[in-house]
Amino acid sequence: MTRDELITTYRRYIDCLNRQDWGELQEFVHDDVRYNDLHVGLAGYRSMLEGDFRAIPDLRFQIELLIADSPHVACRLHFDCTPIGTLFDLPVNGRRVQFEENVFYEFAGERIQKVRSIIDKAAIARQL
């Protein structure tokens, strides 16, 4: 895909996550997707996201900065949410927290095959 197609596809992917439309996820995520060097596959990736929404009922992915350089996309995501219990081993317990994720995606054809993410867990710890 070209740079502009990557940008459009990525925005549609984020919209799919925010709608929790798990049936559509396969349009954006490869069957053999790897997350931080772990082979999780599409089913594992979907489980991970479903778990995120159970832990954070008001979870919403907000794009703060998006850049693309085929076949890669890099995004800084912003979160402003209220996790109900423990998040990343931190006792958030319904408090409102704001944090960022810097994440790289590698596309194979039209779908994400590799995700390399770092979430700013220290920022959450500072807010508790």
Add this chain to the structure above:
Amino acid sequence: MTRDELITTYRRYIDCLNRQDWGELQEFVHDDVRYNDLHVGLAGYRSMLEGDFRAIPDLRFQIELLIADSPHVACRLHFDCTPIGTLFDLPVNGRRVQFEENVFYEFAGERIQKVRSIIDKAAIARQL
């Protein structure tokens, strides 16, 4: 700068850091540089880097993935090093640790004006 010029300039910047050539830093970093929304300026940025090399004498910046989309660069950096004391509040004390940083840079002209970085501190904690 074009994509290719950004890539070349960024590689020269990383080489400058690895040589600890602080006199050359001003070629790559803007006087008014911001680091994670804090205005640190060139002098503050240099101090931060000098502090990093004091804490980690064998510090070496290794580019794992580099993408550019003018005026932005995104890089996944890999570190394999032995911090001498406490690092990010973690008692590393001379142990060898490996971790990653996902970082975005915004260029103004030929120099970096904005850095948005997340270091995988949790990965270091898991190795202690």
